[in-house]
Amino acid sequence: MARESNPTVLLADDQADVREALRLLLKSEGVASTGVDGPVGALDEARRRTFDVALVDLNYTRDTTSGAEGLELLEKLRQLDPELPVVVMTAWGNVPLAVEAMRRGAADFIEKPWDNARLLGVLRAQMALARSVRRQRRLEAENALLREEGDAEFIAESPAMQRVLALVARVAPSDANVLVLGENGTGKGVIAQRIHALSGRAAQPFVKVNMGGIAETVFESEMFGHVRGAFTDAKSERIGRFELADGGTLFLDEVGNVPASQQPKLLRVLEDGEFERLGSSRTQRTDVRLVSATNADLAADVAAGRFRRDLLYRLNTLEIVLPPLRERSDDIVPLARAALARSAQRYGRAGLRLAPSAERALLAYAWPGNVRELGHLMERAALLAEHDEVGAAALAFGRTESTDGGFEQMTLEQAEGWLVRRALDRFDGNLLRAADALGITRQALYRRLEKHGLRDPADADDGDA
Numbered sequence: 001m002a003r004e005s006n007p008t009v010l011l012a013d014d015q016a017d018v019r020e021a022l023r024l025l026l027k028s029e030g031v032a033s034t035g036v037d038g039p040v041g042a043l044d045e046a047r048r049r050t051f052d053v054a055l056v057d058l059n060y061t062r063d064t065t066s067g068a069e070g071l072e073l074l075e076k077l078r079q080l081d082p083e084l085p086v087v088v089m090t091a092w093g094n095v096p097l098a099v100e101a102m103r104r105g106a107a108d109f110i111e112k113p114w115d116n117a118r119l120l121g122v123l124r125a126q127m128a129l130a131r132s133v134r135r136q137r138r139l140e141a142e143n144a145l146l147r148e149e150g151d152a153e154f155i156a157e158s159p160a161m162q163r164v165l166a167l168v169a170r171v172a173p174s175d176a177n178v179l180v181l182g183e184n185g186t187g188k189g190v191i192a193q194r195i196h197a198l199s200g201r202a203a204q205p206f207v208k209v210n211m212g213g214i215a216e217t218v219f220e221s222e223m224f225g226h227v228r229g230a231f232t233d234a235k236s237e238r239i240g241r242f243e244l245a246d247g248g249t250l251f252l253d254e255v256g257n258v259p260a261s262q263q264p265k266l267l268r269v270l271e272d273g274e275f276e277r278l279g280s281s282r283t284q285r286t287d288v289r290l291v292s293a294t295n296a297d298l299a300a301d302v303a304a305g306r307f308r309r310d311l312l313y314r315l316n317t318l319e320i321v322l323p324p325l326r327e328r329s330d331d332i333v334p335l336a337r338a339a340l341a342r343s344a345q346r347y348g349r350a351g352l353r354l355a356p357s358a359e360r361a362l363l364a365y366a367w368p369g370n371v372r373e374l375g376h377l378m379e380r381a382a383l384l385a386e387h388d389e390v391g392a393a394a395l396a397f398g399r400t401e402s403t404d405g406g407f408e409q410m411t412l413e414q415a416e417g418w419l420v421r422r423a424l425d426r427f428d429g430n431l432l433r434a435a436d437a438l439g440i441t442r443q444a445l446y447r448r449l450e451k452h453g454l455r456d457p458a459d460a461d462d463g464d465a
Contacts, residue, residue, distance in 0.1 A: 007127050008049075011035040012042040012056040012073065013089075018112075022055065029120060039073040046080050047282045052127045055110070058090035058101065067097050071104055078105040080282065082228075082237065083134060085126040089114065154190065155335050158328035164191070164320060171318050172198035177270075179255075179315045180293040182322030185372030188293035189253060191320060195291055196249040204248030209241050212254035219262045220278045224269075230279025240277065242269055242286045250288045255315060256296035256307065263308045270314045290315070325367040325374065332367075332374070333359050339375045340390065343382035347439055351388045352381075361392040383437070384422060420448050 009026055011033050013019050019035035026033045034051070036042050038060050046054070054077055058070025070088060077086050085107035090097070098109040107129075108122045156165050171178060172195045180188045189208065196206045214222050221230070225240030241250060252258075258266060269275045270290065274283050292315045301307035325332065337354060344352040354362075367373060377397070381390045423434040435445040 007031050007052040009033045009123065010042060010045055010051040010054040010056075012038065012054065014038055014057065014060050018057075025116060025120070026123075031123070039069055039076070042073055043076055043080065046077055046084070050081070050282075050284060051084060052130060053107075053123055054084055054086045055123065056086060056088055058088050058097065067101070071101060074101060074104050074106055080280075083130060085130050087122055087126060154194065155331055155338060156328075157334060158323075158330035160323040160328045161331060164322060165194075167320055168194055169198060171195070171320070173200060175199075175289050176317040177290040177315055178292070178318045178320060179298075180291065180320045180322065182293075182295060183324050183370055184295050185370035186322040186324060187371050188322060189251065191322060192249075192251040192253075192291040192293060196251075196289075199249065199289065201248045201289055205245050206249050206251065207241050207245040208251045208253060210253045212257040216259040216262065219259065220265065223266070224275045224277055226278035227280045230277070237277070240275075242275055242288060243284065245288045246286045248288065250290055252290065252292040254294060255292040256294040256298055256301060258307075258311075260306060260308075263311050267308065267311045267314060270311075292316075325370040329363060332362050335371060335374055336362050336378055339378035340382060343379040347382050347437060349382050349385070349388075352385060353389055355389045355391040357392040358390050358395055361395055361397070365397050383419065384426070386426075416448065420445070 009031055011019050011022050013022070013035070014037050016037070019037075023033050023035060034045055036045055042054070042056060045051075056070060056073055056077070058067035060069040067090060070090065074086050074088060077084060086105065087108045087110060088101045088106045089110040089112060091112035101109060107126045110119055110122060156162060168191060178192075178195060180191050182188050192208075193206060196202060209223070220226070221238060221240070223240050223242055225238045225243055227237045228235065265275075269286065273285050273287060275286065276283055298307055298312050298316075302309045302312055325335075333354075336359070340352055340354060344350060362374075369376075377395060380396060381394055385394050419438065420434075423437050424431075427433040427437065431442055431445055435442045438445065440448075
């Protein structure tokens with residue numbers, strides 16, 4: 001999670017004059033601090049907020065020489081926040097105690113009376129290292145989410161979409177939460193990305209979450225993260241989506257699918273900007289701009305008791321309604337041309353173009369699946385067209401040539417088998433040409449042939465003819 005712009009140090013020492021001297025020294029360097037007089041106070045503060053580094057004494061009231069209390073505090077701080085660098089300090093410094101502190105996770109060791117330059121240098125180095133580690137972990141987590149930050153071409157020539165874009169341009173610069181409404185496949189995710197790109201948060205993360213794809217049992221872990229040991233399979237800690245999106249935009253797709261039992265937890269973080277990782281009592285803060293999307297009638301869900309009214313009010317500060325593709329006919333042909341060009345490039349079919357008959361057929365179709373259906377149709381055309389000019393006869397509206405019904409109703413396995421079979425038919429069983437058309441190697445095609453039971457590779461034509 002993003003830290004405050006000014007670094008903050010947790011100071012733990014039982015002597016008030018030591019805490020005050022350290023506070024003044026740090027203040028002169030633009031570093032804020034919170035001082036406590038012992039382990040109990042240090043742990044309480046660490047649970048309440050996030051610090052950049054902790055500077056803790058090793059000796060308190062139990063005795064004055066062993067460092068036992070400080071070593072115990074060190075271990076508990078490390079358990080509470082493994083990312084927090086802890087620098088230990090004692091007037092009774094010796095090599096064995098320093099070694100033991102480092103063994104238990106101390107980042108460095110300072111001996112009293114301290115040298116100001118060395119103390120400040122150690123703290124600066126540890127804060128910089130911690131920031132670097134947090135940044136790397138955050139990048140790794142973002143990459144693992146495959147956020148799909150869209151760079152796809154945005155086409156909106158119709159009056160209906162021009163009105164939508166004008167509204168987006170007005171609302172994007174604010175931090176107001178936005179609810180995007182529209183039928184399935186109308187491009188709600190693209191609009192969410194455009195809102196982010198036009199906002200003051202454009203340089204920060206855009207994190208997308210499909211709320212329909214998160215099981216109720218893992219909702220808290222996915223959204224808020226968890227600490228190691230929070231549940232049986234929690235082998236390591238996890239960064240949640242709210243923490244990843246800190247400073248940026250969080251896009252909740254299919255927000256109408258949030259389970260009723262989890263809606264209060266979502267409402268809390270939207271109202272207060274606060275949450276706890278699963279298994280942790282330490283409250284963290286996040287600053288996100290929320291964009292949500294749904295094709296559901298949330299007002300009806302509220303009336304039926306399936307969706308909280310106060311949560312809906314938090315989501316829909318501003319509403320943007322996307323028109324279905326059938327109401328933006330000026331965009332159909334430009335969208336189709338762009339989608340065909342992208343698919344042609346992907347599948348090595350340079351030169352593909354739409355015939356006038358195909359364009360007329362596209363304009364006459366009702367598009368129940370909207371822009372998503374159009375994209376799938378153009379992808380099929382790029383894969384299956386026998387000539388560079390795609391005519392109306394080559395467009396399989398609302399169907400595929402599968403006996404199982406529409407392409408949209410296939411599983412991923414069925415779609416893969418169908419595409420492999422069609423490529424083999426198209427090139428009369430020539431595996432080299434079929435593999436090239438599918439964009440895979442012959443070895444990968446062999447594996448898919450065996451997987452789908454289509455043919456024994458040993459019997460196939462592997463030549464270049």
